[in-house]
Every structure is written in structure tokens, then in C-alpha cells.
Amino acid sequence: MKMLGEFAAWASFAVVVGVLSVWPRYEIIDRGNAIVSLTFSHAAERVGECRMLTQDELNKLPPNMRKPFDCPRERHPVRIELRSADVVLYEDLLLPSGIWSDGKANIYRRIVVPAGEHNLFIGMNDSGRASGFDFEAADRVDLHEGRNLVIRFDEQSQTFLIH
Secondary structure, eight states: OHHHHHHHHHHHHHHHHHHHHHSSOOOSSOTTEEEEEEEEEEOOOBSSOOEEOOHHHHHHSOGGGOOSEEOOOOBOOEEEEEEETTEEEEEEEEOOOSTTSOSOEEEEEEEEEESEEEEEEEEEEOSOOSSSOSEEEEEEEEEOTTOEEEEEEETTTTEEEEO
């Protein structure tokens, strides 16, 4: 009898776990939508140009800090824009990280879009100019329902990868 009770307890536990593993149904996004993930880490151009120090300026520095060039540390913010046809999906100004604003600008953003065919354009300005983009890419993609498209910036080739 004790064995039968133990078996019934384990069976009921297995049924509860089985039911809760499929119900209630959990969906990350609503039906008919897809996700575009934008992710990268990029160091923009420096705010100013390096300048060569004169011999008098070098002599005033301690011996361990004498380097011929003085380069500013601060970097420009990175302006990013993601569009589908003429609709802006995401637009932001990413500030450089670090105490002296000399690090990389980082982004990880998930954008929910309707499933279907999209003409995606991604542009990035890292030089601080007022208009236009220093890096850009465009692609026609077919986003299936529930799928995730990733857009990232490859530092080696200096291009956007859409996959």
C-alpha cells in the first residue's frame, strides 16, 4: 500500500510538471511580429587631433611622461539610425564610456517589427560631423514570424553585418 501511495504521488507530480511545461503558453513577442537586434561596441574618432609637443614642453614634463605627441582622450558620440523603408525604427546618440569619455559606445537594442519583407538601412556617424553617415549598409530582408535578425558592426572590416 505504501508503495502504491508513493507511486501515485510521483505520478501526480510528473503530471503537474508536464502540464506546467506547456501551459500557459509563453511567447516572447506577439504573433505576426519579428525582432531586429542591433548590437555592437564601437570607439568613435577622437574629438581633436594629436599635436606634436615642442622641446620646451617636453622638458617641463617628468621623464616618464615625455612622449612626442599630445593626443586628446575624449571621443565623439556615435549617432545611429535604423530605418525600414522611410520609417525610422531606432535613432540614438550613444555617448562614449569611461570617466574621460574615451571608451567605446555600446548598444544592445531589440526592436519588434511586423513580420514580412523589409528594406533595412543602418547608418552610423562616429566623426562628429553634422549630417550624413561614416558607415552605412542596406539590405532587403524577409523577416519570418517569431525570428530574430541581428545587425552588428565588425571592427575588423569596418562594415555592418546583417544576419
